[in-house]
Amino acid sequence: MGAGINAYILGAGSTRGTLANLSFPPPTAAGFGATISRISGWRTEFPALEQVAEYLERPLAGLGLEAIWSCFDYYAKFERSLPPKPWEDESRTLKRALLRLYGRQCDSAAESLPDTDSYTLGDIVKNRLDTGDFLISFNYDTVAERLVRRFSRRPLRMVCSGEAMGAVWLVKPHGSTSWRMEFENGSLITQEPDGSPRYDSLTEEELMRPLGKHYEPLLLGAVPIKSELIREVQRMGGFPLIYDRVMDQWESVVAALRSAESLVVLGYSFPEEDQYGRFFFREGIRLRTKPLSVEFYELPENAAATAKSIFSALASKGLEVIYRGPVIAPLYPYESRCFTV
Numbered sequence: 026m027g028a029g030i031n032a033y034i035l036g037a038g039s040t041r042g043t044l045a046n047l048s049f050p051p052p053t054a055a056g057f058g059a060t061i062s063r064i065s066g067w068r069t070e071f072p073a074l075e076q077v078a079e080y081l082e083r084p085l086a087g088l089g090l091e092a093i094w095s096c097f098d099y100y101a102k103f104e105r106s107l108p109p110k111p112w113e114d115e116s117r118t119l120k121r122a123l124l125r126l127y128g129r130q131c132d133s134a135a136e137s138l139p140d141t142d143s144y145t146l147g148d149i150v151k152n153r154l155d156t157g158d159f160l161i162s163f164n165y166d167t168v169a170e171r172l173v174r175r176f177s178r179r180p181l182r183m184v185c186s187g188e189a190m191g192a193v194w195l196v197k198p199h200g201s202t203s204w205r206m207e208f209e210n211g212s213l214i215t216q217e218p219d220g221s222p223r224y225d226s227l228t229e230e231e232l233m234r235p236l237g238k239h240y241e242p243l244l245l246g247a248v249p250i251k252s253e254l255i256r257e258v259q260r261m262g263g264f265p266l267i268y269d270r271v272m273d274q275w276e277s278v279v280a281a282l283r284s285a286e287s288l289v290v291l292g293y294s295f296p297e298e299d300q301y302g303r304f305f306f307r308e309g310i311r312l313r314t315k316p317l318s319v320e321f322y323e324l325p326e327n328a329a330a331t332a333k334s335i336f337s338a339l340a341s342k343g344l345e346v347i348y349r350g351p352v353i354a355p356l357y358p359y360e361s362r363c364f365t366v
Contacts, residue, residue: 029286032159033149038292038323040127040168042352043146044134051126051166053292054247058088061122071122073097076112091247091298094119098248120241121229127166128202128226128242135171144355145291145322151176153289154193159184159281161196163293165244167203170195170222185273186220195222196281198274198302200253202226204243206264208236213243213266243267251301275305282309282317282339290321292352294331295338303338316343322352 037053044050052060061067061074062085068075077096078085097115100107112118142148150172154160156179162169173181173193182189184196197204203223205214216222231240245253252258254275259268282288295303310317317339323331328348335346 030157030159030281030284031153031155032161032281032285032288033154034288034290034293035160035162035164035169036291036293037164038294039146039162039352040131040164040166040292042292042322043138043144043168043354044131045354047134051131054090057090057126058085058093060126062086064125071118073112073115073118074122077115080111089247094246095248098246098250102250102252117232117239117241120244121232123165123244124202124227124229124232124242127164129228131166131168131202132171132224132226135166135168136175138168138172139355140176141355143353145352146172147176147355149289149291154179156191156193159194159196159277159285161198161278161281163197163199165200165202165242167201167222167224167226171224174224181222182220183216183222184277185270186216189220194277194281196274196277198271198278199245200243200271202242202244204270205231206241206243206267208240209238211264211266213264213270215243215270243270245271247298249298249300254301275301278302278305279309279312282306283312285317287318287320290319290335292322294323294327295334297334297337306338307340310339310341313341316345317341318345318347320347320349322349324351 040051041053058078061071064070074085074093077093078088081088081092081096097119100110104110138147142151146169154173154177160169160173170181177193179191179193180189181195182192184194201223203226205227214223227240227242233239245251253267253271256268259265319335321331321335332346332348336344
């Protein structure tokens with residue numbers, strides 16, 4: 026790694042690999058349905074998920090998050106032109122499921138991770154993150170930011186917090202289980218007063234309050250058309266702050282890719298389905314004045330496909346892509362306190 030600002034992109038494979046020693050680790054998007062279906066009583070707890078699986082004529086265990094969320098989303102956007110939907114309260118049901126997998130249990134697991142550099146994410150946080158670097162997490166969970174709080178020499182600040190001397194910048198383009206939308210007063214809380222991240226995920230109970238008085242996490246869907254990135258939609262919906270905060274994140278993605286000396290990617294595959302993301306990546310690359318070096322961590326069986334996706338998504342002349350192996354979990358089986366079924 027050369028001197029200067031560097032950028033780190035984290036995907037679901039980063040959390041999955043880091044917590045791989047748990048008996049019930051959080052899944053990547055592809056394993057969402059399979060993991061939910063392992064929860065005892067999931068049909069009663071998450072009935073809309075069973076109904077969408079029946080509608081798609083597939084078992085839930087065979088459905089990824091993209092297929093489920095896209096089905097809900099298309100029905101929400103085009104409901105007037107479609108038959109009555111066979112599910113109810115799908116938004117809160119899906120977000121409860123996401124909190125079950127990526128919320129407080131991930132918070133707890135992150136606090137159990139050892140203070141060593143024997144695993145990939147621990148090494149990055151302890152030995153590589155430095156002042157001015159960008160930590161770009163596409164994960165809903167707060168595992169990475171909790172590790173930075175515990176082990177890094179540098180404070181962590183949200184990109185929308187303004188100037189912060191000596192800090193690492195946190196960017197969360199897909200939202201966070203800790204970002205709270207308050208429906209009663211239309212407020213959105215994404216950071217603490219000093220600009221540091223919110224670390225504690227919302228609880229499922231907060232989603233169970235009566236409509237209008239409940240809280241929800243701001244989580245961008247694994248869908249082709251992200252309403253949070255459309256200004257007019259958020260203004261009509263009474264939550265203009267959503268557009269502002271999400272655009273803050275993507276503006277920082279562009280800034281990071283424009284200025285970083287190098288890019289390190291952990292468990293993120295630059296999926297073709299994320300057309301918004303690919304557009305912003307390419308805009309950042311287009312503004313560069315020098316070649317970019319990319320290191321990436323991925324499962325060996327997926328390495329070739331991810332390398333191809335990196336070249337396709339970044340589309341930069343002189344791009345150097347280096348494979349560093351899989352995301353490694355801590356070397357010893359630390360106590361598992363989460364993801365029981």
